[in-house]
Amino acid sequence: MNSDSTLLQGLKIVSLALNVPGPAAAARLTKLGAEVTKVEPPSGDATKTAAPGLYESLCQGQTVLRLDLKSPEGRAELDDLLAKADLLLASFRPSALQRLGLDWENLHARHPKLCFVGIIGYPAPLHEQTGHDLTYQADLGLLRPPQMPPTLFIDLAGAERAVGMALALLNRSARKGTAGCAWVSLHECARDLAMPLKAGLTSSDGMLGGAYPLYAFYRANDGWIAIAALEPHFAQKLLSELGLKTADRAALERIFLQRKAASWEKWAADLDLPLVAVRQSE
Numbered sequence: 001m002n003s004d005s006t007l008l009q010g011l012k013i014v015s016l017a018l019n020v021p022g023p024a025a026a027a028r029l030t031k032l033g034a035e036v037t038k039v040e041p042p043s044g045d046a047t048k049t050a051a052p053g054l055y056e057s058l059c060q061g062q063t064v065l066r067l068d069l070k071s072p073e074g075r076a077e078l079d080d081l082l083a084k085a086d087l088l089l090a091s092f093r094p095s096a097l098q099r100l101g102l103d104w105e106n107l108h109a110r111h112p113k114l115c116f117v118g119i120i121g122y123p124a125p126l127h128e129q130t131g132h133d134l135t136y137q138a139d140l141g142l143l144r145p146p147q148m149p150p151t152l153f154i155d156l157a158g159a160e161r162a163v164g165m166a167l168a169l170l171n172r173s174a175r176k177g178t179a180g181c182a183w184v185s186l187h188e189c190a191r192d193l194a195m196p197l198k199a200g201l202t203s204s205d206g207m208l209g210g211a212y213p214l215y216a217f218y219r220a221n222d223g224w225i226a227i228a229a230l231e232p233h234f235a236q237k238l239l240s241e242l243g244l245k246t247a248d249r250a251a252l253e254r255i256f257l258q259r260k261a262a263s264w265e266k267w268a269a270d271l272d273l274p275l276v277a278v279r280q281s282e
Contacts, residue, residue, distance in 0.1 A: 008034040011170065014081050015062075016069075016102075017091035018045045020133075020152055021119050021186060023058040024159035026089055029166060036062040037081055041069070069100050082111050086173070087166055091119040093128055104181040115169040116181045117162050123185040136190035141197060150281050157193055158186040213247040214238065217278065220261035224278040238273050 011034045015026040018040065030036045038059060044066065048055040067074040082088060088107065090097060097103050097118070104116055121131035133154045137143050142153075162184045169180045196202045202209040210216055214229040229235045239247060242255055256264065261277035268275035 004032055006033045008032040008170075011035065011087070012085045013037070013087045013089060013166075014039060014078075014085045015089040017089050017119060019047055019091065020054075020058075020155040021158040021162065022089055022091035023047065023055075024156055025117075025119070025162040025166070026062065027058045027060070028159065028163045029089075030061045037085075038062050038064045039069075039078060039081070040064060040066050042066050069102075075101070079110065082107070082114055085111075085114060086170060087115045087117065089117050089119075089162065089166065093120060093130075094118070095128055108179065108181070113173070113179055115166070115173055115179045117166045117169065118181075118183045119158060119162050120183055120185055122187045123183070127183070127185075131187060133186070136187050139187070140190050140194040142190065142194055153193065154186050154190045157189040158184055161189055213249040213252055216249075218252060218256040220256055220264055220277070221259055223261040225256060225261050225264050226276055226278055228274040230274075234274060237271065238275075241271060241273075 008029060013026065013029055013034045013036045015022060015036055015038045017023055017026060026036050026038060045055060067077055069075055069078060094103065107114060107116055120127050122129045133152045136154045137149060143149065165182045165184055169182060173179055200206045205211050208215055214227055214235050217224050217226055229238045235247065244251055264275060265277045
C-alpha cells in the first residue's frame with residue numbers, strides 16, 4: 001500500500017486557524033504532504049494551555065510562527081509567506097479578516113494565485129454569529145443534558161470538510177489556474193450530522209436508536225458490549241451461534257450476562273461478527 005504522505009508534496013499552506021477545527025484540518029493536510037506554516041498571535045494558541053498533548057499533535061511537522069498581524073512588521077512577514085503559498089486557511093469571522101485586510105477581495109488582489117478556506121460558525125447571513133461545538137450540537141438536538149459530548153464531533157467534522165474544500169480548490173487551481181475562496185460552516189456540519197436523527201433513524205424509537213435488538217448495547221458479566229449486526233447474514237449468524245431463532249431482546253439480555261465483555265468480544269472476532277466491548281473514556 002502506497003503512503004499518502006506525499007500526495008500534496010510541493011504545496012505550501014499558511015494557517016491562521018486556532019483552537020481545534022482549523023488546526024485539525026491543517027494537521028490532515030500536513031499528513032498528506034503539504035508544507036504548512038502555522039501563524040499564531042503573540043499570545044499563542046489557547047489549545048496549548050488547555051490540552052498541550054493535543055496541541056503538539058496538531059502542530060507536528062509544521063513551522064509555527066508568532067506574529068502580530070496588527071503591526072506593519074507582522075503583516076509584511078505574513079505577506080511574504082502568502083506570496084509563496086498555495087492556500088490560506090483561517091478560522092476568523094469575516095469582519096475580523098476584513099479589519100486585518102485579509103478579506104477575499106484584498107487577498108485576491110495581492111495574491112491572485114492564492115486559494116482561501118475560511119472556517120466559520122454559521123453560514124451567511126448569520127456568519128458573524130458566535131458559537132462553539134457544544135452550542136451547535138445543542139441547537140440541533142444532538143445532546144442529552146446534562147451529559148456532555150465525549151469529543152468535539154462538530155469541530156472534527158468541520159476540519160474534514162475544510163480539508164475537502166481545500167483539496168477541491170487546489171484541484172481546480174491546478175487544472176484551470178483559477179484561485180478560489182470557500183467558507184466552511186460548522187453549524188452546517190452539525191446540521192448534516194443530525195440528518196439521521198431528523199429522519200428518525202437514530203431517534204429513541206428508530207431502528208438505529210435502540211428499536212432493533214441487534215443494533216444495541218447489552219450488559220455483560222462485567223460491563224457492556226455493543227452489537228451492530230445490521231446485515232441479514234450477520235444477524236442470522238449471530239442468532240444461530242447463540243442458539244436463538246429470533247432477535248428476542250430479553251433472551252439476548254440473559255445470554256450476554258453470562259460472560260465477560262472481553263470474552264464476548266473475542267468470541268465475536270473469531271466468528272467475524274460486529275460485536276465489541278464498550279470501553280470507558282479516560
